[in-house]
Amino acid sequence: MSFNGYFFEENKITDPEVFKAIKNELARQQNQIELIASENFASREVMAAQGCIMTNKYAEGYPGKRYYGGCSFMDIVENIAIERVCKLFNCKFANVQPHSGAQANLSVFYALMSPGDVFLGMGLDMGGHLTHGAAPTISGRWFRPISYGVGADGLIDYDNVQKLAQEHKPKIILAGASSYSRKIDFKRFREIADSVGAYLFVDIAHYAGLVVAGLYPSPIDYAHVVSSTTHKTLRGPRGGIVLTNSEAIAKKINSAVFPGVQGGPQMHSIAAKAVAFGEALRPEFKEYAKKVLENSIAMAERLQEHGLDLVSGKTECHMSVVDLTKLSINGKIAETELEEAGITCNKNTIPFDKLPPTQTSGIRIGAAAMTTRNLGTSEFKKIADMMYSVLSNYGKSGYNKLKSEVRADALELCKAYPLYK
Numbered sequence: 001m002s003f004n005g006y007f008f009e010e011n012k013i014t015d016p017e018v019f020k021a022i023k024n025e026l027a028r029q030q031n032q033i034e035l036i037a038s039e040n041f042a043s044r045e046v047m048a049a050q051g052c053i054m055t056n057k058y059a060e061g062y063p064g065k066r067y068y069g070g071c072s073f074m075d076i077v078e079n080i081a082i083e084r085v086c087k088l089f090n091c092k093f094a095n096v097q098p099h100s101g102a103q104a105n106l107s108v109f110y111a112l113m114s115p116g117d118v119f120l121g122m123g124l125d126m127g128g129h130l131t132h133g134a135a136p137t138i139s140g141r142w143f144r145p146i147s148y149g150v151g152a153d154g155l156i157d158y159d160n161v162q163k164l165a166q167e168h169k170p171k172i173i174l175a176g177a178s179s180y181s182r183k184i185d186f187k188r189f190r191e192i193a194d195s196v197g198a199y200l201f202v203d204i205a206h207y208a209g210l211v212v213a214g215l216y217p218s219p220i221d222y223a224h225v226v227s228s229t230t231h232k233t234l235r236g237p238r239g240g241i242v243l244t245n246s247e248a249i250a251k252k253i254n255s256a257v258f259p260g261v262q263g264g265p266q267m268h269s270i271a272a273k274a275v276a277f278g279e280a281l282r283p284e285f286k287e288y289a290k291k292v293l294e295n296s297i298a299m300a301e302r303l304q305e306h307g308l309d310l311v312s313g314k315t316e317c318h319m320s321v322v323d324l325t326k327l328s329i330n331g332k333i334a335e336t337e338l339e340e341a342g343i344t345c346n347k348n349t350i351p352f353d354k355l356p357p358t359q360t361s362g363i364r365i366g367a368a369a370m371t372t373r374n375l376g377t378s379e380f381k382k383i384a385d386m387m388y389s390v391l392s393n394y395g396k397s398g399y400n401k402l403k404s405e406v407r408a409d410a411l412e413l414c415k416a417y418p419l420y421k
């Protein structure tokens with residue numbers, strides 16, 4: 001058996017059913033235009049680290065203070081991940097153990113609130129994330145969320161956030177979103193938080209890669225605590241992180257992540273995070289993030305040239321939410337039809353949506369994944385043309401033929417920009 005630095009080369013998945021599903025998923029990823037704003041394609045090195053022998057080790061605790069023997073290499077890899085992520089985001093303390101963004105957010109709540117405490121978060125129907133207070137989640141059941149949202153212009157209504165803060169005196173004000181395409185004014189959020197003695201907690205899961213590249217505002221100097229995922233624009237493995245500049249908060253977060261919310265850290269994922277943070281520290285990553293933004297804007301503007309509306313009127317990040325109300329197609333059907341045409345995206349509620357979340361009046365699109373495949377602005381404009389063609393012709397005569405043509409174009413584009421070859 002040889003070892004190439006990450007995994008045993010001879011290792012193959014021989015389980016036929018699992019192998020078949022993985023093989024088919026690889027083909028799907030290779031042959032579809034991936035516009036899901038929260039997805040990306042991790043590098044082979046990131047995936048190799050995630051599939052490595054560190055999966056075998058229990059390392060409850062933190063570097064230097066573990067509850068198991070044999071953790072010396074775990075300490076090395078976790079310390080590398082911490083050092084790199086602190087450098088990336090210019091912060092003093094980091095916890096790299098959360099298994100996901102949801103776990104990271106739950107840990108922050110657990111560290112800074114007690115059950116029944118009030119917090120402010122962006123409503124799910126307005127662009128916020130499930131964990132920002134949606135009713136079926138712990139954030140919505142064990143705490144008392146007050147939702148804020150956007151105005152008729154699609155922009156966060158900061159005056160209303162201030163008013164709600166004054167009225168409800170929250171313990172935490174949570175800024176950050178899953179489908180908000182504009183820059184968030186973190187300074188304003190901090191002023192509001194200070195005016196009522198609340199913690200400012202910012203979730204940058206979507207924007208992290210752009211923050212690292214200086215293309216989206218960094219909340220680090222304003223927030224008491226910041227969370228993120230590592231797999232979206234940051235292009236690492238699936239996982240979460242929590243960052244802060246406060247030693248006192250860092251201690252509370254560490255206790256909240258372990259043993260509060262999680263048991264043993266997934267050390268293979270932490271190894272993969274360390275590799276991804278190393279990649280994000282390189283100058284090429286800034287170039288990548290710059291292209292993500294250019295491509296996102298090019299795609300969004302082209303859709304507008306076709307007459308489609310974007311929630312809030314434009315994008316300032318990797319994603320846009322497209323308002324379909326002018327067309328005779330809802331978000332759910334659009335998601336299915338576009339997938340059949342070779343373009344993957346997701347249905348998305350638009351603010352003040354008249355349709356239920358199972359249907360929606362919008363779709364969310366993002367440029368992070370296809371930019372990893374090296375597509376540029378002209379290709380993203382072409383994708384916008386393809387999308388418009390499907391969306392605007394749905395139900396008209398000759399539609400099925402047109403959809404097949406778009407599928408063929410999508411395949412051609414994917415072949416011209418190969419993935420994992």
Ligand code: DSN
Binds near residue numbers: 178205
């Ligand atoms: N589910 C992710 C998204 O699509 O935005 C966030 O966790």
